[in-house]
Amino acid sequence: MADLDKPVPRDQEVLVKIHAASVNYGNLVLLKGKPYLARFAYGLLKPKHTVPGGDIAGQVEAVGKDVTQFRPGDNVYGDLSGCGWSGFAEYVSVPEKALTIKPANLTFKEAAAVPMAGVTALQALRNKGNIQAGQNVLIYGASGGVGTFAVQIAKSFGAEVTGLCSTRNLDILRTIGADPCHRLYKGGFRQKDREVCLILAVNGYQPISAYKRALKSNGTYVLSGGSGAQFTQAMVMGPWISFTGNKKMSSTAAEAKSGRPDLHERTY
Missing domain, CATH: 3.90.180.10 (Medium-chain alcohol dehydrogenases, catalytic domain)
Known part of the structure; x- marks a missing residue:
């Protein structure tokens, strides 16, 4: 003090x-x-x-x-x-x-x-992920600050949302509208989590190869948080995977200067 x-x-x-x-x-x-x-x-x-x-x-x-x-x-x-x-x-x-x-x-x-977490979630889904109505969206780390906003924002776009989090936080996801919500198994994504249109990774760590396998052809992966290893893989390997294949792997962070219009009262 x-x-x-x-x-x-x-x-x-x-x-x-x-x-x-x-x-x-x-x-x-x-x-x-x-x-x-x-x-x-x-x-x-x-x-x-x-x-x-x-x-x-x-x-x-x-x-x-x-x-x-x-x-x-x-x-x-x-x-x-x-x-x-x-x-x-x-x-x-x-x-x-x-x-x-x-x-x-x-x-x-x-x-x-709202500002930092909410704008991070919105810009990641809308600007980087190009979220569309009817898509199935997977949010890894869905019970945290950015994740809880992302679940609700994705639902408002008309997407079907799967939230992945620790077992102790499942009730949080159920109350904010995630569809099937469950924890990640040690072996990686479950089979039902495969072939999704858009993945938003906001916490924890999974190898970028696991995210790639879970995406549909022409699907999009967006990193906005997580461990140092998760960030490094997205920054180093993401551009190469995007260039050589049909799955887009990218990262993003909230932009305070561009986020002001997204906070304006008229956008609610």
Whole structure:
């Protein structure tokens, strides 16, 4: 804990009194500097950003003279990971482009849980996976932050969703609408999990060869999270598999700057 000066908004910034903030994997990466490649972005020997915290929800207290989209009293939320973090504090001053109006049907706590995980799931399925109605979609790690959003988003697109998770989390998937939901066996995907149109891997580890076998011809695999080995295989082997075969293997991460329109109230 530390006492900091209250921020003063610059001309294009908004001063937000934070009511709620959520914890995501990116905050742990920033603090621990692992995986080590992340240090080139977050600081080699110590964190570049001294106050972590990406997802926030709060109320506008003041605005800079060039701000046009908000006024004091507006309830807002957003992902600050693309503009200096600093959400784990009482106040933060950020560019207005990082925020959008909080939907009235969400509490501050609910809204703070949405930006990073929700946008990651949406962009992975829609932008990278090109999800279509009627497809069978397999989500590996479906009971986590990104996974639970992905299940619900895929269902909203009209897909049939299979969620894979640990046994203790099966009830979570049943309550959010996953169709057949079960854990992964030690030997890999079960036969009923084969020949799917789209796979979204958001947690844990499976070899990329297992994901490839589970895909239909012309199917798509999208990685958005998981172990270091899972990331490495997707980054190194994914492009080669896509180039030499008829199955697309790719990876993605949430883009805070492009995610703002996806958080806008009118998109709900």
